Amino acid sequence: MNKKYFRKTTIDLKRDLIPVIIQDAKTDKVLMLGYMNQEAYQKSVHEKKVTFYSRSKKRLWTKGEISKNYLFIKDILMDCDEDTLLIKAEPAGPICHKGTDTCWKEVNKKNFLFYLEDLISSRIHQQKKNSYIFQLSKKGINKISQKLGEEAVELIIESKDNNKNLFLNESADLLFHYLILLHEKGFSIQDVINILEERHSKYES
Template sequence: MTIEIDKLTFDNNGLIPAIVQDDRTGKVLMLAYMNEEALQKTIDTKETWFYSRSRQELWNKGATSGNRQQVQRLLFDCDQDTILVQVLPQGPACHTGEETCFHKKAFEQATSSREVVQEVVDEIKERHNNPVEGSYTTYLFREGLDKILKKVGEETTEVVIGAKNRDKAEVTSELADLTYHSLVLMEELGVTVEDVKNELRKRRPNREVLRNE
């Protein structure tokens, strides 16, 4: 992880705002401030370090709570006066116990579906680790791999039938069913969404090469 600290613009107090974002979901988790030392510690340790304006000292996110943030990448904006820190959170970002500090809704034009896949993944994992009587997901895990595979096959067939009928609503519904059962299968086999994303990324053409052709 490299960043040219001397090219960044710190304010008169030697601070720069750092926006922390969940690398998996894109959700903004918190806003804090770094000085040069906090930024360097973040680079060196691959964990987030900030400067507390009230206590006037460095602090390592999660050092006391255990809710650490593993840094995946650092980016800075076009004016070089704000840092974006993309992390894998090991727990809630907010001191209230909420996943993100930005949990108080002020306005919403429409419900966002951006994080729904990760939410379903988390719910499936919870049912796998903590079975609940009467839960369909718990039932699938209890029945085992053959049952899960049978459902994946059935839902795949339903998608094909809906597509042959050119029924958009039916295909949409069946694709949702197939996605859910595929996610259950992935949990059963230890395959993550990130594994699939990385595989897709490897299959993409090198855009830098294409631009130079």
């Protein structure tokens, strides 16, 4: 969870109803637009899931309360005029009630690294016996770390030559096995990105 989220729990909405832009925390794709009052905002913060105020139903409405396609909050930002919220969230499924990824019928394509993470997790949990990922996972953390070390050495060796193809392929092998190690340790590439972003923001400030 982005640490900034916990520092945004005291926002006092200046209006009875405020527009809220929902953005995918990983892809930056705009997913939908809704509205919140103070009660909806407080419920969203408490449950860490987006809750809107439905103007048609005249009540609070948690996105996914029927479909289970929740929007899990990662960050909340107020605009400069303090009359619009931007919520960065992780969608649990299609956003639109018509089954599309966004309310504008766009396909919310994941960065391939995030897709690869999901694939690694799927291969391990499904225990596919013919999967290299699953077989490596079965061997335990020591073997995974050893394999990552071997790939790192191979990359270093290739970096000393001028074969671009071999260098890039070894780079891909290293990154692939690093993602497996991250998964086995209970982390994701987003956790690493968050640390880099935090370091960058400290440096910039």
